[in-house]
Amino acid sequence: MPPLIIVGAGQAAAQLVASLAQDGYSGPVTLLGDEPHLPYQRPPLSKKYLAGELALDRLYVKPAAFYEKAGVDLRLGTRVERIDRPGKAVILADGTALPYSTLVLATGSRPRRLALPGSELDGVFYLRTVADVDAIRGRFADARSLVVVGGGYIGLELAAVATKHGLQVTVLEQVPRLMARGVGPVVSAFYESLHRSEGVRLVTGAKVLGFEGKDRVTAVVAEDGVHPADLAVVGVGALPNVELAAAAGLKVENGIVVDAECRTDDPAIYAIGDCTKQVHALTGQPLRLESVHNALEQGRVAAAAICGRPPPTLQVPWFWSDQYDVKLQMVGLSQGHDQAVVRGDPGSGRSFAVFYLREGQLIAVDAVNRAPEFMLSKQLIADRARPDPAKLADERVAVKDLRS
Ligand SMILES: Cc1cc2nc3c(=O)[nH]c(=O)nc-3n(C[C@H](O)[C@H](O)[C@H](O)COP(=O)(O)OP(=O)(O)OC[C@H]3O[C@@H](n4cnc5c(N)ncnc54)[C@H](O)[C@@H]3O)c2cc1C
Incomplete structure (x- = not known):
């Protein structure tokens, strides 16, 4: 029998592998991930890993031995380019076709990029991967000023770490309050005064127009003025990685649409984690959640469905952020x-x-x-x-x- 193939080796995929083993799945499993690392936890990237307080191997969800013991054919640095649904295979960059019995898309999301003048300058970063954080941290040593574009939780966690590191940090947020998508106004106001009290320059209602600099960024231009920057990091939300699914004709609406068991509209293909959109049991509304809790929960749900087991009891969604x-x-x-x-x-x-x-x-x-x-x-x-x-x-x- 061809293996169950998982595309994307992140938080959701690691949970799926663990839950499949717990649920007694006995078939072969292949895990394909385009990053060079074992599946890792992203939350510390903007917190302790950025601060240099956690080593890379502490980010791994499970050690390499776990995948070996589970008999998983783990292929890192391997990107899937296409799904051949009629042939039930995924196609790699070199044209290799890997047949699947069941396919699980766990492709996550990526930072929304700004298409503004100067946004391709050296020194303008995004924060999603270990490689991103290594590059940002590498610049901390010789940078004095950092401009963070976006006052969401990732940008604010970065601002907190960089401030503690001694950088002069400016946060530019387009809407009138911080973390507006996630928390209520009382909490936003608290975080605004918290960051100000720690020395962050904070501008809300600030529309960014572009980046200045010759070879390297030197300033961020916003409607309210020019903000000097040796380093700029953009954190303005994430987009789900749905392209594989969309090109294969699966139903996609700002997320791969899945049912309560994380199945797409093709019964042989599931999707889990940040890349999905699912009617939420609590609200009855279709939602795309970007959280560890959701990735873990959908990993468990998909494993149970694949193994023909009853679905696990769902928990209320939760999320956290550490700042100072x-x-x-x-x-x-x-x-x-x-x-x-x-x-x-x-x-x-x-x-x-x-x-x-x-x-x-x-x-x-x-x-x-x-x-x-x-x-x-x-x-x-x-x-x-x-x-x-x-x-x-x-x-x-x-x-x-x-x-x-
Ligand atoms: C800086 C940061 C801080 C965060 N902090 C928190 C927090 O405090 N609390 C919280 O709950 N959540 C937090 N999150 C969100 C959380 O990390 C995500 O919700 C979680 O990682 C989603 O897991 P996933 O498996 O769906 O996606 P990911 O962990 O992103 O894994 C998807 C993987 O698939 C790979 N991939 C994509 N396409 C392909 C392809 N075609 N072929 C092969 N591989 C592919 C991607 O490169 C990636 O490695 C944070 C995220 C970031 C970036």
Whole structure:
């Protein structure tokens, strides 16, 4: 029998391999990844790895021995160029056709690139891979100023690390508040003052027009003025890697469309992780989630479906971001909330939580250095709990008593 082929050797793929083994999959598995590394965790790239506090081998999801033991034919530095659906094969750059019995696309996403004057200059970087971070960190030594284009979580984590490293950092964000896609206004305002207090220059509502420099970037030009930059990093969102799927005629809508079992509209092809779009069990809405939690969950779901096992119980989606000594943990999906309740004082410390409710039901929480609230909320959201807003806001009520 031809192998099960996984295209893309990232977080989702590593979980799929582990879950297939746990679920008793006995057929051959081939894992094809275009990067030269074993599947690795990206979150530390903009955090401890960038800060030089973690070695590369600590990023690996599993050691090489794990794939050997699982009998996986692991081919790194190998890019799939095309899917031949009628022939049930993937085609590599050198024309080799590898037949599959089942195909899983785990191709992830890539940074959205700016097509602005000067954006191809040396010294303008994006941050997605180990290679990107190695290159950025290599420039830290002789750079004094860094301009970060984009005030999302990746840009802000980078700003925090670079500031601690001694660089003068400017963050240019086009919309009026930071991390606007992920958190509510109270949390955005907190992060704005946090970064300012750490010495970051922050400009919101700043439209970037281009990059200046002869051979190398020297400034970022925005509507509000010219910002000197020895180094510029762009973090303006990600695009799903859907091209293989689209060219093969699979259904793609800003993500490879998959059903609840992560199957595409071709029953022999699954897709998992950042590259997918799936109707979410919590909201009933089609969503493309870019998170480790989603990659892990879809890896498990696809493995169960492939092995003919019952689907695993789904958890409420969650996400985190580390900036300075502040851990932000987000759980649930806050879109559509009609009430936001703040517990703690965002103005006077580095610890508070915001609870988002819709028609009385808790749907999401942003917890800033508040692990207990985060942990409880995971459960409350899963239980569709309707906690008392007055209690949520009252610090005298213990976290364990917030349930109703
Ligand atoms: C800097 C950074 C910080 C992050 N921080 C957090 C965080 O704090 N918390 C969180 O939850 N999430 C975070 N994320 C997001 C998280 O890392 C992703 O959601 C996760 O990696 C998705 O896993 P994946 O397997 O879908 O994709 P990836 O891990 O990106 O893996 C996909 C792999 O497929 C390869 N590939 C693509 N096309 C082909 C092809 N044709 N042939 C062969 N290989 C191919 C890609 O090169 C890549 O190696 C962060 C991401 C970045 C970049």
